[in-house]
Amino acid sequence: MMKIDFHVHSKYSSDCFMKIEKIVETAKMRGLDGVAVVDHNQVGDFKQKLDDGFALIRGEEILTRGGEIIALNIDERIKPLMSVEDTVNQINDLGGTIILPHPFCFWRKGSVFAYRKIKCAFAMEVMNGMAYFDYENNLSGYIARKNELPVCAGSDAHRYKDIGRMYTKLPDASSIKDILKNLVSGKGVPYGSRASKFVHMKVFANVFFKPAFNRWIED
Numbered sequence: 001m002m003k004i005d006f007h008v009h010s011k012y013s014s015d016c017f018m019k020i021e022k023i024v025e026t027a028k029m030r031g032l033d034g035v036a037v038v039d040h041n042q043v044g045d046f047k048q049k050l051d052d053g054f055a056l057i058r059g060e061e062i063l064t065r066g067g068e069i070i071a072l073n074i075d076e077r078i079k080p081l082m083s084v085e086d087t088v089n090q091i092n093d094l095g096g097t098i099i100l101p102h103p104f105c106f107w108r109k110g111s112v113f114a115y116r117k118i119k120c121a122f123a124m125e126v127m128n129g130m131a132y133f134d135y136e137n138n139l140s141g142y143i144a145r146k147n148e149l150p151v152c153a154g155s156d157a158h159r160y161k162d163i164g165r166m167y168t169k170l171p172d173a174s175s176i177k178d179i180l181k182n183l184v185s186g187k188g189v190p191y192g193s194r195a196s197k198f199v200h201m202k203v204f205a206n207v208f209f210k211p212a213f214n215r216w217i218e219d
Contacts, residue, residue, distance in 0.1 A: 006057075006123075037058060
């Protein structure tokens with residue numbers, strides 16, 4: 001089985017400083033077999049690859065008018081603030097794979113009703129490491145079970161120490177395409193635990209004081 005954290009941010013996000021090389025190094029140390037780096041409204045400048053059994057997946061966390069949507073395995077940035085339907089169409093045109101992140105984290109641009117508008121295969125993030133309250137993940141899990149949706153988990157890490165806090169177990173695969181196929185086929189099993197509320201305070205401070213808090217956030 002593979003253990004993959006499908007929701008990690010990097011220096012290409014406005015609220016994060018993590019470098020791609022150290023993300024990979026840290027993930028391997030935590031026993032992960034892959035990470036998806038999905039920056040806010042940006043596609044990071046790094047090469048997607050599956051090397052020596054470790055998958056580095058490139059994506060984007062896109063703010064739509066109906067909340068945030070994650071696109072995996074895309075080469076081009078998708079602009080924010082489009083409708084859910086138009087965003088999904090662009091992801092499909094680029095051959096991407098969709099994750100619906102933290103749908104019940106209302107204060108973090110959750111896309112609570114977007115699952116009704118997505119007419120293609122996708123996975124719902126039912127365990128998010130940065131969920132502030134248990135009910136956020138619990139409601140996501142309830143909706144996924146009720147609608148028989150594929151599920152996944154991601155740390156939503158903005159600090160190295162949070163990488164792998166939540167992850168998804170999937171069958172072994174020999175390509176990123178097969179990993180994502182397994183994901184949206186419903187073969188993922190989520191694991192992990194939420195970050196403390198203190199972590200949220202540090203990440204939110206990052207948005208406003210990124211230059212001054214650079215070292216403090218990374219450590």
